[in-house]
Amino acid sequence: MAFENPSREQxxxxxxxxxxxxxxxxxxxxxxxxxxxxxxMKERGYRIIPVNPGASEILGEKSYPTLKDIPEPVDIVNVFRRSEYCADVAREAVEIGAKVLWLQQGIVSEEAAAIAQEHGLTVIMDRCIKVEDAIALAGGKS
Structure with a gap:
């Protein structure tokens, strides 16, 4: 079955x-x-947690080298990495108990989607979270 993103309402x-x-x-x-x-997204009221092994702080938030290093629950794993790295990110997202794996616009990985979906995560691919937020929640999150 071909992959399909959740509906705009979802x-x-x-x-x-x-x-x-x-x-x-x-x-x-x-x-x-x-x-x-x-x-x-941060300006619109979302709590952003940077994951970048080369930075200690981004956008005024502590940055972590990996998802597993984040000491608090994560709802959405938003990915800005090339497709070939996404399966590993999906495995980590599963390990930390994330609810959603979101691959940004231009990023598609059927393997990552299969890994995440197999473990109950919702998967969104090739969509920009900022654009979707602007359309779906025009008035803002808060």
């Missing part, structure tokens, strides 16, 4: 109930897309 529910969003591959460089998207 995505709105996911975003509305989202607590912590771990952003894997979040760059500390302000000109990078991951930095702009995560910054915008």
């Amino acid at each position: 995505i709105a529910d996911i975003l509305r109930s989202a607590g912590n969003i771990a952003v894997v591959g979040l760059s500390d460089k302000p000109e990078r897309t991951s930095h702009m998207v995560a910054g915008a």
Whole structure:
């Protein structure tokens, strides 16, 4: 069966109930897309947790080298990594008990989707979380 993203209504529910969003591959460089998207999500009321082994702090938040290093629950794992790294990220997302694996626009990994879905995670691929938030929750999360 071909992969299908959740409906817009389901995505709105996911975003509305989202607590912590771990952003894997979040760059500390302000000109990078991951930095702009995560910054915008933080401004809209989301709790962002950077995951970048090369940075200690991004967007005023402590950065962690891996998902497993995050000492609190994670609802959404938002991924800004190339497709070939996504299966490993999916395995880590499963290990930490995340609810959603979200691969950003332009990122598709059937393997990562299968791993996550097999363990009960909702999977969203090739969609920008910032764009979906703007459409689904036009008034903002809070």
